[in-house]
Every structure is written in C-alpha cells, then in structure tokens.
Amino acid sequence: MRKGNVVKNNKTVNMAAATKSWLLLIALSVIAIYLPEFVDHKSFYTIAALVIVVIKGQQIVDIFMELKNAPKFWRLLFLSYITLLPLIISVIYLT
Amino acid sequence: MTNPSIAIELPDKKLPGDLAMWFFILAELTVFAIFFIGFSVSEQLNAEMFSQGKAQLHQTAGLINTIALITSSFFVAIALTKIHKAQAKQAVLLLLTAKAFAIIYISVKIWEYLSLFEQGITIETNTFFTLYFLITAFHLMHVLLGMVILAFIAYSAWHGKYQNNEISGFEAGTSYWHMVDLLWIILFPLIYVI
Structure with missing residues (x-):
C-alpha cells in the first residue's frame, strides 16, 4: 500500500441499528405470545408466529451476527435457515 | 509536494470471526433443526397430548427468558462495537451485563423445571415432556457453554488481547x-x- 493511503473498512453494526433491532425483537416476542388471544384459528396464529420467527431471525442474522456485510453466500445460508425451517414447520403443522 | 491521502474502499464482504466457528455454528443449527422438525412431527402424531403439555408450561416464564436472551444478545452486539473502537474495558462491562441476563435465563429455566417436578412431571411423563426436557436442556447446555465463551473473551479483552483490529476471536465468541x-x-x- 502506498504511503498516506487510508484504509476504510468500518461497515460494522452501530449502536443505533442494534438498539432498533433489540426493541423490534422484544416487541415481536410479546406479540407472538399473545397471538392466540387475538387470533381464533390455530392455523392463522401458527403462520403468524412463524412469520415473526423469520423477521426476528433476519434481525439477529443481519444486525447482531453482522452478516449483512458478510460474503453473500454466508448471509444467504443463514437467512435460508431462518426462512426454510419455519416454512418446513408450518407445512408439517398445516398438513 | 505532499502525498495526498487516498481513501480506499476495501471490499466490505468480510465474514466476522473464524471460519471454523461458523462451521461449528452451522453444525449446531443442523442438530437443532432435526430436533425442531422431530418435535413438529411428533405433535402432529400426538396433537391432544402436546396441546395438554403446552398448557402446563409457564408461558410468562418463556417470555421472560426470551427477553433475557434477546437483551443479553443486544449487550453482546454493543460490546462488539466497543471492541471495534478499541474500548476494551467498556466491552468487558457490556459482556458482564450480557452474562447477568443469561443468569436470569438460567434461573428462570431451573425454576420452570423445579415447578414441573413438583407437579410430578418428569422426562418420562409422556412424549411431549420427553422432547420438552431434551430440547430445552440441550439448549440450556449451549447457554452454559456460551457463558464460558463470553467469560473467556471478556478475560482476554480485559488483558488487552483484542488490539490493532485483531478481533476475530472476539467476533467468534x-x-x-x-x-x-x-x-x-x-x-x-x-x-x-x-
């Protein structure tokens, strides 16, 4: 590297993004546990609860685990896990 | 003539921590995926038993534990931002706070187990409680291992190990x-x- 160059590679999670994620995760957790009281049909709250899992998982993967700026393969691998597993579970529950 | 500084945008696609840790995490996620799918299939085969079993669980305790773990994870994420800024002492304090929330999780989980034992419910009661105890206890073991790892990186950070942006060990933890x-x-x- 030439003298005087500045390396700029600081795309890390900041406190504001982490705080927003934390608040969203708490809010979604509270909503998830009270879903059966607001939604009568089990199929609906099963799907709603699993959609909440996907949203929460994306927050943890992208923000807390800092995979948002990781190589695409690794980010997609973890996002696939947090999407496909709830999908498989919902198929099992609804069939 | 002075040499002007040139800002170079390096590719930001960097996997945090060690590659080995990510493979280990993938292996752990796979094991739990098998547990979760097995639990779901068992529930479909024993719908009435699982419905009754879930009714005997303490949902508020589950919610408290969810909030405790999410909050713990939040403090760990913030601790990492401090390490990025070379503020190791602050990072250690945040890790200790995270561990305090993990202790809340463990305490509530033990209370849950004891409450069930007092009702005469054990791992042998039925299929639901066999899976409940197996999966939650297996997860609890991971929480305990995680606390050991957090203690290790906190100790290392306190002693100045993560400096000059060499923080892959911290990120792995x-x-x-x-x-x-x-x-x-x-x-x-x-x-x-x-």
Whole structure:
C-alpha cells in the first residue's frame, strides 16, 4: 500500500441499528405470545408466529451476527435457515 | 509536494470471526433443526397430548427468558462495537451485563423445571415432556457453554488481547452467543406458543 493511503473498512453494526433491532425483537416476542388471544384459528396464529420467527431471525442474522456485510453466500445460508425451517414447520403443522 | 491521502474502499464482504466457528455454528443449527422438525412431527402424531403439555408450561416464564436472551444478545452486539473502537474495558462491562441476563435465563429455566417436578412431571411423563426436557436442556447446555465463551473473551479483552483490529476471536465468541439466541427464538414459539 502506498504511503498516506487510508484504509476504510468500518461497515460494522452501530449502536443505533442494534438498539432498533433489540426493541423490534422484544416487541415481536410479546406479540407472538399473545397471538392466540387475538387470533381464533390455530392455523392463522401458527403462520403468524412463524412469520415473526423469520423477521426476528433476519434481525439477529443481519444486525447482531453482522452478516449483512458478510460474503453473500454466508448471509444467504443463514437467512435460508431462518426462512426454510419455519416454512418446513408450518407445512408439517398445516398438513 | 505532499502525498495526498487516498481513501480506499476495501471490499466490505468480510465474514466476522473464524471460519471454523461458523462451521461449528452451522453444525449446531443442523442438530437443532432435526430436533425442531422431530418435535413438529411428533405433535402432529400426538396433537391432544402436546396441546395438554403446552398448557402446563409457564408461558410468562418463556417470555421472560426470551427477553433475557434477546437483551443479553443486544449487550453482546454493543460490546462488539466497543471492541471495534478499541474500548476494551467498556466491552468487558457490556459482556458482564450480557452474562447477568443469561443468569436470569438460567434461573428462570431451573425454576420452570423445579415447578414441573413438583407437579410430578418428569422426562418420562409422556412424549411431549420427553422432547420438552431434551430440547430445552440441550439448549440450556449451549447457554452454559456460551457463558464460558463470553467469560473467556471478556478475560482476554480485559488483558488487552483484542488490539490493532485483531478481533476475530472476539467476533467468534459473540457469533456463538447470537446462535444461542437464534435457536431460542425458534424454540420458544414452537414449544410454548403454537
């Protein structure tokens, strides 16, 4: 590297993004546990609860685990896990 | 003539921590995925038993534990931002706060187990409680291992190990802890809610 160059590679999670994620995760957790009281049909709250899992998982993967700026393969691998597993579970529950 | 500084945007696609830790995390996630799918299939085969079993669980305790783990993960994420800024002492304090929330999780989980034991419910009661105790206890073991890892990186940070942006060990430890959180957010609705 030439003298005087500045390396700029600081795309890390900041406190504001982490705080927003934390608040969203708490809010979604509270909503998830009270879903059966607001939604009568089990199929609906099963799907709603699993959609909440996907949203929460994306927050943890992208923000807390800092995979948002990781190589695409690794980010997609973890996002696939947090999407496909709830999908498989919902198929099992609804069939 | 002075040499002007040139800002170079390096590719930001860097995997945090060690590659080995990510493979380990993937292996752990796979094991738990098998547990979760097995639990779901068993529930479909024993719908009445699982419905009664879930009714005997303490949902508020589950919610408290969810909030405790998410909050713990939040403090670990913030600790990493401090390490990025070379503020090791602050990072250690945040890790200790994260561990305090993990202790809340463990305490509530033990209270849950004891409450069930007092009702005469054990791992041998039925298929639901066999899976409940197996999956939650297996997860609890990961929480305990995670606490050991957090203690190790906190100790290392306190002694100035993570300097000059050589923080892959710290990142690996925090990634493991977030995995524990990630697993719980699937486990909680599956066993307690739906």
